[in-house]
Amino acid sequence: MPLLQSRLIGCAAARRALSNPSLHNSIRRPIIAHHAPAATLSRRCYAIDLTSIDDKWRKKWKESKETVKPSDRLTDSKDNHYVLPMFPYPSGTLHLGHLRVYSIADVVARFRSLKGDKVMLPMGWDAFGLPAENAAIERNVAPEKWTTSNMAKMKEQLELMNGSWDWNRELSTCDPGFYKHTQKLFLMLHERGLAYQAEAEVNWDPVDKTVLANEQVDSNGCSWRSGVKVEKRNLKQWFFRISEFREALLEELEALAKENAWPERVLAQQKNWLGKSTGASVKFPVLAMGHDIRAAIEVFTTRPDTLFGVQYVALAASHPIVAKLAASDPELQAFIDTIPGLPADSKVGYLLPHLRAINPLAYHEETPDATKVSLPVYVAPYVLGDYGEGAVMGVPGHDLRDNAFWKEHHYDAPVRQVLSASEDESTTAMENEPFVEHGIMSEHSGSFKGKHSAAAGEEIIKLLEKAELAKPVEKWRLRDWLISRQRYWGTPIPIIHCDTCGSVPVPDEQLPVKLPDVDWSETRSGSPLESSAEFVNTTCPKCNSAARRDTDTMDTFVDSSWYYARFADPHNQDQPFSPEAGKTLPVDTYIGGIEHAILHLLYARFIFKFLASTDLLPQYTEETYKSAEPFKRLITQGMVHGKTYIDPDNGRFLKPDEVDLTDPNKPKVVASGRSANIAYEKMSKSKYNGVDPSEFISKYGADATRAHMLFQAPVGDVLNWDEGKITGVTRWLQRLHDQITAIAAEPCEKNTSARDYLAAKHGRIGSASAKELAQWDAEAGIWRDVQRTIASVTASYDEVYSLNTVVSDLMILTNTLADNTTASPIVKREAAQALITMMAPITPAFAEECWALLHPSSPSIFESTSFPTTDASLAELVRPRVQPCAVQINGKVRGVVNIPPPPAELAGDELRDWMVKEILQTEEGAARFSGGQYDLRAAKRAIPVRGGKTINFVLK
Structure with missing residues (x-):
């Protein structure tokens, strides 16, 4: 019988409903299945009502939570x-991506709970x-009202997912009770010198009228949100000194790589963003005609071996000499x-007419x-002012970008190559194309000719170091975290600016600094907080003179950099x-999208390391706090793509009413x-491929x-959402x-x-x-399959990324039960209990319903039992009485016979005989x-393998 073949008998309407989603909704809603005599099962005609089962058990779960007060805190127990x-x-609507990540989280939580963990x-x-x-500007409604309404809608949607959320710990980052402590965190950093204000060239979004961190600007120089081209402005901004922790942030990536605790892709992105590079700072003296410029141009390079090949120098627009x-x-x-x-890859440049540089x-x-x-x-846009020294040495012969720039400005000038892949220089790149690898120094490298470039580079720096023209240095791509935002809907920065005392922290007893009411009917630019005189005007906490509050708010990544810790103690007012509560940290299993690989995760790691240096996390010491990590294990789920219909004539995305789905397998364009x-593409309104989870x-x-979502693809893969395929899951549950x-x-x-029954029967x-x-064969087969399934399913739950195999394994075990109806009720009942318990994390309401059928007077399955464990004590007793054995003659299978499994102690000639x-x-x-051309007794040799499941006879 096929894996998912329906066993409904005698009711055409029910069978059609389970195989056709549209019919399922159109026929009369069936009742929930209850006890039925075994003799009538082959004749009854009904389908289980899964939505009613959900409603029933959600109500029971809610009632049980109301009678048992949830613990406010966990202890630091190892369990x-x-x-x-x-x-x-809280955008107002959950999408299938939310459903996927929250289903995975709930499955992991329920599994751990059944394993006995708190x-x-x-x-x-x-x-x-x-x-x-x-939205407030567009709709003339306060952000708080809009956000609160959306949270209520989304909470209703979340509760429909059969999740086991602890709503007693619910928090919102816009609640003053939360952002009071975000402000405390700011002040703790400020007290340690890790929060500071400085003049800086910043990325300005002219549409959203706010400053963007470097990470929020894409490779084309556009805002991550508005998509507009970002401008550069000089403003006084607040920063967090994340650079203080850069070594620890880099070193601990190795710990996170152990046992695949974090995905390799995420670790690689973080390492690249931190961008540690070891090289040298090299001075290029300048010749300035008609200008009083005496300072040398300092260049950072990781390839000093290419210094002989420098053909130009390029400066950033912000370089002091350029200014x-x-x-x-x-x-x-x-x-x-x-x-x-x-554009970011522009090759334009401005040749400084009265300036030349000298190669050291x-x-x-x-x-x-x-x-x-x-x-x-040259002044060149591709040179970044905030990396290195804002200057680069142009080596067209050994750098792709430099080569492209050189050809743009010196198309007829030769490219000089100073190293090659071999000593005879015969394997160097094509003429005028850069050779970017390490190699052997060429004749253009003077006395360094013939040396390997890595060793030569070190010698060159030592040579220049003696002349005070170079020194070894270390550079990082990472910059301090710019947190200032000139917007309203964020955590106010708790600083008061006084003409006498300077920047003064808001006293602890005056926290939180709350957001004022703002008239959203007015259009304005800049920070909305500046328009509130009541908010801005205050007194200095030190001298009581008139002063002004800081009108910037914090980057929202500050909120998400520590919210996981607040969940441990969400009602603490002080x-x-x-x-x-801090002893319950870090998070054991953190689940989310790969798109947060850099920003959120890097900032959370930094803040947690800082918190580990305070009294809030006593489990860390002065020696260990930099090794602290907020998330022991990170699971990154793949995206959910929707089925998208495209007009073959013009490539236009088709709306639902523009597609004829009479035959779902052969959709047609209505018009043509x-x-x-x-x-299958990323879901979006413009592609008309979105699906409402509710x-x-x-x-x-x-x-x-949930089962359909998890069954369709491994957790880390892209999931191509296909509604039609859910019939396989509904048939299985039926x-x-x-x-x-x-x-x-x-x-x-x-x-x-079952164990005692089988032992006695053997x-x-x-x-x-x-x-x-x-x-006996049926009962032993069930026992073996149950043990195999327990082992496989437990491993898949632990591994998380292969939750899809949990569903397939449970479907196979369901088949085993169906195919062995002659087995004892004792064995079948115990196997059914194990199956139901194993599926409970994925289908909790359905598992509760089935558990109640087997145990009508028992409480919830999550309170009555634990996750099954394998029992190897009967392994020998329940071995199959016979097993197929492939008989090979000279390497080719000539037949398959059923023989008993060989005794474990047999080997070699004894096993062969x-x-x-x-x-x-x-x-x-x-x-x-026993005779003829395949007479086994005439074999020169016999080689048994695979526990007696194959034997190869070598005949003359």
Whole structure:
């Protein structure tokens, strides 16, 4: 029988409903299946109502939670397990991506709970941010009102997912009770010198009118949110000194890589963002004609071996030399003004007419003449002012970007290559194309010719170091975290600016600094907080003079950098969390999208390391706090893609009413009658491929939706959402419910375990009849499959990424039960209990319903039992009485016979002789292998393998 074949008999409407989603909704809603006599199962006609089962058990769970007060805190017991999905932004609607991540989180939490752990699975809201403020401007409604309404809607949607959220720990980052402690965190950092204000060139979003961190600007120089081209401005901004922790942030990536605790892709992205590079700072003296410029141009390079090949020097627009020259050069200033509008890969440049640079190797006697020629100096947009020294040495022969720039400005000038892949220089790159690898120094490298470039680079720096023209240095890509935002809907920065006292922290007793009411009917630019005189004007906490509050708010990533810790103690009014609650940290399993690999996760790691240096996390010491990590294990789920219909004539995305789905497998364009193209793409309104999880759940039930979601793809893979495929899951649940109903109706000796029953029965096998042997085979087969499934499913739950195999394994075990109806009720009932318990994390309401059928007076399955463990004590007793053995002659299979499994103690010649004897005792073996061309007794050699499941005979 096929894996998912329906066992419903006698009711065409019910069968059609389970195989056709549209019919399922159109027929009369069936009642929930209850106990039914086994004899009537083959004739009854009904389908289980999964949505009603969901409703029933959600109500019971809610009632039980109301009678048992949830613990406010966990202890630091080793049996605690903190599961946390990344909390959502309250946009007002959950999408299938939310459903996927929250289903995974709930499955992990329920599994750990059944394993005996005390689990924490909280939920909250990442509620600050620009979307709410933009909505306030568009709709003339306060961000708080809009956000609160959205949170209420999304909470209702979340509760439909059959999750086991601890709503007692619910928090919202826009609640003053939360952001009071975000402000405390700021002040703790400020007190340690890790929060500071500085003038800086910043990324300015002219649409959202706010400053963006470097991480919020894409590779094309556009805002991550508005998509507009970012401008550069100089403003006084607040920073967190994340650079203080950069070594620890880098070093601990190795610890997170152990046992695949964090995905390799995330670790690689973080390492790249930290960007530690070891190289040298090299000074290029300058010749300035008509200008008083005496300072050398300092360049950071990781390839000093290419110094002989430098053909130009390029400066960032913000370089001090450029600023000085621009003051008297209108053309240069005009060029600088165009830079913000240029693409990131622009090759344009401005040649500084009165400036030349000297290669520091020019002062070395053995340097070739070509290297001694003075170098042109350009202002180039591709040079970053905040990396290195804001200057690069251009080496067209050994750098792709430099090569492209050189060809743009010196298309007819040769490219100089100073190293090659081999000593004879025959394997160097094509002419005028860069050779970017390490290699052997060429004849253009003077006395360094023939040396390996890595060793030569070190010697070159030592040579220049003696002349005070170079020194070894270490550089990082990471910059301090800019947290200032000139917007309203965020945590106010708790600083007061006094003309006498300077920047003064708001006293602890005056926290939180609350957001004022703002009239959103007015249009304004800049920070909305500046328009509130009541908010801005205050007194200095030190001298009581008139003063002004800081009108910036914090980057919302500050909220998400520590919210996981607040969940441990969400009602503490005096501290972010108590040291006692802090012992429950870090998070054991953190689940979320790969898109947060850099920003959120890096900031959370930094803040947790800082918190570990305080009294809030007493489990860390002065020696260990930098090794602290907020998330022991990180699970990154793949995206959910929706089925997208595309017009083949013009590539236009088709709306639902523009597609004829009479035959779902052959969709047609209504207007033209042509077959529509189908693709799976990221869900979006513009592609008309979005799916509302609430509608799907109301149609099929939350448990079926969860199982379908997890069954379709491994957790880390992209999931191509196909509604039609859910029928396989609904059939499985229907079929299993039928089996549980039948098993529950059978009389059963409740005081005898399956293990004791099988052990006792094995002793009577020698005198058993053929019918009794058939029953034994069925019972032993069920026991073996249950043990195999427990081992496989437990491993999959632990591994998380292969939750899809949990569903498939449970479907196979369901088939085993269905195919062995002659087994004892004792064995079937115990197998059914194990199956139901194993599926409970994925389909909790359905499992509760089935558990109640087997145990009508028992409480919830999550309170009554624990996750099954394997029992190897009967392994030898329940081994199959016979197993297939493939008989090979000279390497080719010539037949398959059923023989007993060989005794474990047999090996070598004894095993061979035993197998030959058993094969020839079978009817087929005697007929095919006792004489003629395949006479086994004439074999020169026999090689048994795979525990007696294969034997190869070598004949002459």
